[in-house]
Amino acid sequence: MRIALLARAHAGALVVLFVLTALACLLVSGLPRATQAAFDRALQRALISAPAVRTDLTVAGESRSPREDLHEPAAFAERERRWRALLPATLRPLVAPAGHMSAKTSLTPVTGTGGHTYINLGWLSDADRRVDWVAGRAPGAPSTTRFQGQRIPLFEVGVVEEALDQMNLRLGDTRTLGESDFAAVRIVGVFRAKDPADRYWTHNTDILHVTKLQPPGKLDFEFHTTTLIPDAALAALSGESRNLTYRWVLPLNGQAASALAVPGIGAGVAELERVLTLQATASTPYRLETGLPKVLGDFTAGLATAQTVMYLLLAGLLAVALGVIVLGVRLLTDRLDQTLALARARGGSLRQVAGTGAALTAAAVVPAALAGYALAFLVPGPVLPLAHLGPAFVLVAGVGFGAARVALAHRTPLHERRDDVAAARPSARRITVEALVVVLALTGAYLLRARGLSAQAGLDPFLLLVPIALTLAAALVTVRCYPYPLRLLVRLAARGRGAVPFLGLTRAARARAAGGLPVLILLPALAVSVFAAVISDGITGTQRLASWQQVGAPIKVTSTIEIPAATIDRIRATPGVEQVVTAQTARVQLGYSSERAEAIAVDVAQWRRLLAGAPIGLPELPGGPSALVSPELRDRGTLDIGWQSRIKAKVAGAIDAVPGFYRTGKFVVLPQDVLTRPAVNTLLIKGDVAPGEVARLVPSATVESQEGALAAIQGDPLTGAVRTTLVVVTVALALYALVAVILSLVVGAADRARAVAFLRTLGLSDRQAQRLTMLEVLPMVLVTALVGFGLGLALPAALGPGVDLSAYAGDLPVGGYSPDLLTPGALAAGLALVAVLGAYAHTALDRRRDLGGALRAGDLS
Template structure:
């Protein structure tokens, strides 16, 4: 920066400190928000990945590497040495080295050891035999037993001397659950069959409590901690106990003396602290390399050439990738919308600054200043303010939201700062490329748009139409999203830049808003011209003057309208997404429960229970019904759920809940013919199977009834599922018609009182509690929060855009009021003048924003599925997350624009009325 430019910057900062401070605040806030966004994405996506891995059982996420059996070519001594802890520990170190980053091993939960692949039947009579079959036991010699357990009774097992395949007795420990189920205690001796030798005696020396029962050390092989009853495949169910005896690692060679085929294993538990969503592709590659790639080759080099790998961690990562790929496009729509509004506001701030200084810059050009020199001075002037402000916003974002990566946040803040620095000089250079002292007045009513503007608008129209059509064709849903590598790419891209999927598609709502703004700007002069004639015939001068002032607005003022419409469209879209998520969860909870509460017993409910439930606070209606989940339909005895209901009450309930409403008379049993088939309401799958012909249904108690399908509905309150029938209770026998279920509707039924009324006779399920369970993953929670933040940020920038537009003309309006007051204008007339002058663009933005938001949602709703964001996979059903217009999201932002415009104009008129006319006239003349 040369001396002349430095002097220029110092003078400008001294003469306009308020403008510099406002620019710094705007840049700092926008840079902070821009930097926070990718860091927030990183945090909730990382949390979602960790949640997915931790929620999956360790037997799925652990990587098992094992050598099926020892080489028969080995001598007995070599076979025994291969099972000793020293060899296994050395091999385990090599296995850990084969794990490629970004996958890391949790060394504390990883393990290695020896166990027999075939559980051995033990003949000891004191071990329970549920079906007369002897228990089967695994002998497991795993490292770190003392560090992962605490001794409840006895002591840890140990060895005396050197254990070989011929050793007659070894020590072992069992967990407390194994001891309780198998009737083992300290001192018990279990005799394990031997191979060409006497049975191996295993003496129990300790009963242990796992320190982390859910950790991978214990849970990767659940039988180590908890024995299980195993069913033998046969016509008559037969069961035997399967458990584990925990040997010291030095006793592993004793397994060679048993027929259980011992094998070595190395279990690698993934470290969740090092999991990051942006590395999902690398994580998949690392798992694949360890399963069947170079990593497995390294493992075989250090362990055994027959070593194999087994894990479901890749499936867990793929599931997360599909979820991230489904949520990513929705998040990117919010990101693009808010970023566009912020960028428009920054450009508008630079444009308004250039308009305010038009006379000053025109004078510089008239005195010989070149465009390059003028642009350089303006760039230095804004950079001195914007660069420190951007750095401050970035620092605030880095401190406020901790995350691993900084590069995306830095790039976002740099982009905001660069845009803020370039907005003023570029606008000034374009405006003053030709030297003129007095520019022509650019009235919005009289000036015709240029050909360049027409071409640009048509180009944007084509791009927007293509983006909308692409989104409608492709669809955005969890089921239709990419999988595999695509899913990881989506998550990685989303984590790095907030963009997942096609960027053009994500920009579709913004482009629709921009096109609508350009169309409205084209139409803006028409109503002003139509109203100018009637305004001349009004008695007062305020109406005519306000219309004349609105019509003489500079064409550069269309930029605030672009910002307002883009913000309103983004806010409406985001608000509808949030409302759609809430609605999807409400509908899913209602479908799962059937009403506001469900009281259901395993058998017939007590006679007085319905009356007790009716007296519970908040209960409005109680509908009794009998539900048989053991019914079987047709000659093939297809399982169905059959509900017996009172048709009139049930039809009213279905109408109130919206779950498959139907006319009550369609379900009512014919009174004339008691032996005729019962009319039934059926699910589509049952209707496809049996049509409209009568067919028999066998009830759970052995009774039978003949039904004929009269109504088909996808869902019904009484039962949940794909195969159901609903009939008139009056057509069932007395036993089958007894109520087993109560469906309760009302305003917030008291959960505690409802459970107290039901007692132990029935279970209580509340719709509100069911709904609270539907936030399944931090990924879904984070996406919802991002959308809420996008709506708030868009609304804030819309307010800021309107304030900038109104305050831009504040000095001119103040001078105008001062002149008119000298001509006899009253304060009330001045207030009406300012309000009427500011209303046309505010009304244009409000009246255009609501229809634009509505049209955007209607256009894009076929391609937007909110199910992935709203519901866990287990609760999702077709049509649960359809995007619908939310009236409040459309009306509130538009109304806020009107109220703000009127409020600012009224405030300016009030403030001007407090000052003297002479001072304002001087300010106006100088401005």
């Protein structure tokens, strides 16, 4: 047959098919690329925002013999080149070329302090680029001094400013270190970090800050600081008499990481650990220090849920898109029906007829698939196998259905069918298969809730199959069952005087061939879009709750020192400030033992008023010396608390968390008036005031806001990717659902027009024709909308523990969905409206047709 002539004759159907196919290929090829790019950004942000000490690869080794001591920077550089040569191939692109090295002693006590003060020696390969000397001078070469009648090494050192006050050190002091193998240090300089916020310092917090420790079972604290020594001091530093550790830091370049490479990165870290153990000598073992596996594990846990949700949505989108394409192919093949039947009657073979249907379908599908596939390359992101397989699957499915439908319709010449006379009876085999699908779907949903996710890492296929099976089962049940209530309505309509209700409902109940396919398209479209809307609303609500729990107030000000009363008065007088609640936080002693707890003294009644309208709250606290405590302290009865003075507080109740302060461990909430003299170090502020303005008034404090916390949660790339995909898929499915309704009207237009033409010869008016068309179309749309709506609301509960969305909601579990019914209701109403408008448009077009042209001569006999 002449394909070009047929294409010109059916150009409208081909254009519709072209648009549907191109859009489907663009979505199934472009969305995976976009989501994978979002996954990569999320991983890069996780690696960059984590402390460098957790993500960098640090090779550490203890020197236990003079033979293993490294006395010059060149020896450290030579070892670094060795470690870089041992890096597995998966880690080499991620390791930055510029690292640093260090040599530090640990647990070096100051002689005569009873183990309460420790001054360690530390060498950094790039100290000259990292610190500024604010007092004294940089340390010089070591020398010797006499102590207890023997010569001991004397190191010139520099200390951080913080150590001067907390450890009672002074510039020029000389302190003796050790209990048996002695050394001395002379403080010749005081330094300050050039950029204290640099991630570099997470490797060297012992140098930048004084460490204050309370040993178990003791009331006194230990103070530790690590001083800086110069390159020349390495010659006198030995592991024979000190706890000496060498470290080589290989910094990780987070910007070069890819989510697809996470399994390889984890395997590379394990391989590097194994190789380093083989480099150990008899006196110096080497090990790998990194928290990278933990960071990758946390990211993978959130990624698995994101992949599950996205692939579930993409699977539903692909199924609906294919269904709409099938409707478009059906529209095309229905219009070819008379032409192909005539060709078959004139001796055309089944292969020729089927080839014609496939070729004409391919004339629209092939260029559309290529166009959609090409447009997908405009979407930034890595090219996944799914980006290639999706368009290919759409192309094969479209052309294959076109050939199969034509072959089945014309397998015998002049094979007339009258589906409108009586509903076809399904075979026993088909009923058995459909019943099996329903049973398996329900069983799968039960098992998913019972067992949860697979313990193995990665995407759980069971979690993808169960929602698809539930959707398919609901569609099959709807297709099979919705004619039965219509038949009851037909019987009631038969008793009435009007013929239009009886005829319209009868055609709706019998139009199985025309009504079944739209149901299979509309139901998953509605179910997945409602599911996406419910999940999106659940995430949004939980994100807001998490932001309030993180901050505990619209604005929270915390300070390490007391906030002066004059500053508090200025904040109260700031325009926009409505309420200020003062509080004091501290770590307090419980009883007379070493047991400690976190405590906050606050006016709970004022705090409750400040939280009015927020999704969080606090229980009332009775007056007098009473306390709200953590669950671990609920059975104490009365607490003896050592704070400014000894306080005896009766336990008034237990709370799981104190919003903005404590979520785990032991904690106590006390009335502020139980303190002898409240030293306010925390402010809770309500009002329309910028956090920056508050920070200006209290420069020594940290200012947090609920809006800022919410923006940080929502700004996570992984969270943004999930929400964007939910929105895109919801909109796409809504459009596909509307297109499905329109196509279902067009597909049955010829048969409907013929029926209306018959009835017009019997006196059917235009208004009655419109009612007839609406009664034929609306039942399918309304029943499918209700079932899809219910299934979409039930899917989050059906999936249960299978979808953990806490990673996108501030680590709070997303549950107890209370969906906003506006979006689903608008979608269902839109479908009904399109069906009504389509019915009116259909009858309006039918009025222009000549009855003689709509009726064949054989139909009147």
